[in-house]
Amino acid sequence: MSQPRILVARAIFPDIVDRLREHFDVEANPDDVIWTPQELAARLADKDGVLTTGSQRIDATLLAAAPRLQICANMAVGYNNFDVQAMTAAGVQGTNTPDVLTETTADFGFALLMATARRMTESEHYLRAGQWTKWSYDMFAGSDIHGSTLGVIGMGRIGQGIARRGAHGFGMKVVYHNRSRLSAEMEAECKASYVSKEELLRNADHVVLVVPYTAASHHTIGAAELALMKPTATLINIARGGIVDDAALAVALREGRIAAAGLDVFEGEPSVHPDLLTVPNVVLTPHIASATVPTRRAMANLAADNLIAFFGGRGPLTPVNTPAVGRRG
Numbered sequence: 001m002s003q004p005r006i007l008v009a010r011a012i013f014p015d016i017v018d019r020l021r022e023h024f025d026v027e028a029n030p031d032d033v034i035w036t037p038q039e040l041a042a043r044l045a046d047k048d049g050v051l052t053t054g055s056q057r058i059d060a061t062l063l064a065a066a067p068r069l070q071i072c073a074n075m076a077v078g079y080n081n082f083d084v085q086a087m088t089a090a091g092v093q094g095t096n097t098p099d100v101l102t103e104t105t106a107d108f109g110f111a112l113l114m115a116t117a118r119r120m121t122e123s124e125h126y127l128r129a130g131q132w133t134k135w136s137y138d139m140f141a142g143s144d145i146h147g148s149t150l151g152v153i154g155m156g157r158i159g160q161g162i163a164r165r166g167a168h169g170f171g172m173k174v175v176y177h178n179r180s181r182l183s184a185e186m187e188a189e190c191k192a193s194y195v196s197k198e199e200l201l202r203n204a205d206h207v208v209l210v211v212p213y214t215a216a217s218h219h220t221i222g223a224a225e226l227a228l229m230k231p232t233a234t235l236i237n238i239a240r241g242g243i244v245d246d247a248a249l250a251v252a253l254r255e256g257r258i259a260a261a262g263l264d265v266f267e268g269e270p271s272v273h274p275d276l277l278t279v280p281n282v283v284l285t286p287h288i289a290s291a292t293v294p295t296r297r298a299m300a301n302l303a304a305d306n307l308i309a310f311f312g313g314r315g316p317l318t319p320v321n322t323p324a325v326g327r328r329g
Contacts, residue, residue: 004048004311005068009040009056012075012300019301023308024049041065049311051075051303058094060086070327071310073303074320077101077290078240080213084321091327094320095306099157100298101290106161108264108289109238113162113206116234116262118142121283143205143232143259145170151204152176153197153220154211154239160190162208167191175200201228206236213240223248226257234260238289241266250275253282264289 006024008017011032020026027043029035035043040056044066052058054076063069063086071093072082079096087094115121123140126132150166152159155178166172167190174192176182181194201207207229211217221235222245229235235258237244246267252258254275262283266272269287276282290296306316 004070005046006307007043007047007050009035009050010053010075012051012053013297016297016300016304020051020304020307023311037062044069049073049307051307052081054078054081057081057083058087058092059083060090063087063090063092068327071095071307071316073306073310073316075299075303077105078212079320080240082320088321088323091323091325093310093316093323093326095303095310095316095318096320097299097302098318100302101295102157102161104292104295105158105238105289106165108291109158109162109208109210109236110165112238112262112264112283112285112289113208113234113236114145116236116260116283117145117206119260119281122280125280143234145172145206147171147173148205149173149175149203151200151207152192153200153207153209154178155182155190155192156210156212158238159208159210160186162210163190163192172206175204197225198228201225202230204233205230206234208236209239209243211239211243213242218242219245221245221249223252226252229258231257231259233258234262236262238264241269246273246276250279253279 003025006020006026008026008028011030017026017028037057041062044050046068047066048068049071050069051073054074058072058081060083069092074096077096077098079094082094084094119140119142150172152163155176163174163176167174174190175195176192177195177197177200211220220243226248249261250273253261260281264285265287290299306318310316
């Protein structure tokens with residue numbers, strides 16, 4: 001029997017591609033070419049599975065052009081690049097990579113919070129431009145983290161990791177808002193109190209967004225929400241682009257309605273709203289919250305494990321849907 005045919009849609013660690021070759025007929029993308037949707041569909045026309053990285057859209061149009069496709073293994077915890085309803089209806093399995101990036105992403109979220117609150121990007125640009133000629137008492141004076149109020153919107157694994165870092169490491173008062181309230185035991189572990197989104201926005205000194213992107217969470221933070229925040233507050237987005245109205249945020253930053261923002265994700269990325277590039281009080285990073293070598297390797301290996309387990313008849317390890325009827329190549 002011939003091996004299942006797999007497409008690795010973006011460049012990943014070569015040894016993990018070699019591992020996949022032990023089980024599958026693999027077409028890789030070592031040059032990391034960004035294929036158009038039409039090019040991706042053409043390459044998937046004769047494939048049984050695909051390893052995606054979060055930037056390849058899997059929708060009904062693509063599925064119709066890929067009749068053999070049985071599984072899409074995302075090398076990401078988020079899967080808003082999947083039209084889950086269309087995949088489920090077509091009998092196509094989707095998987096993601098939860099857990100393996102939780103602590104690394106929480107580390108980065110807290111690092112971005114600190115860089116934003118303490119104005120690190122602004123001050124580095126000032127220094128590099130040769131503008132530092134003397135010390136002054138108010139030079140890049142930011143806001144404290146220790147003892148302040150941390151608001152976490154989205155209290156899943158990563159949100160809990162950020163809450164623990166704030167409460168246990170920096171003595172922060174932690175409030176959170178989530179679709180469902182945590183158990184009393186988990187609230188105690190995170191030293192976190194459940195509040196409404198409006199109360200959180202009014203009272204938090206630092207707001208961190210860690211919610212998945214869905215139609216319901218689109219522009220969770222827009223002009224109205226920004227207006228509720230303190231003028232001294234900071235906003236951190238490590239969730240997904242589209243959670244924040246980037247245009248409204250740029251206006252709020254320019255007009256001093258909030259003190260600063262730190263963004264690792266953007267609407268329409270890799271494009272960034274041009275107004276965000278012209279305001280000084282924002283720290284911008286290119287979607288790198290999970291970017292450590294051990295974590296990215298763990299993500300790639302889990303995506304590979306999902307493919308191997310699925311075609312081995314054991315079922316996927318981390319499914320995101322339950323197709324009613326599977327496809328057959």
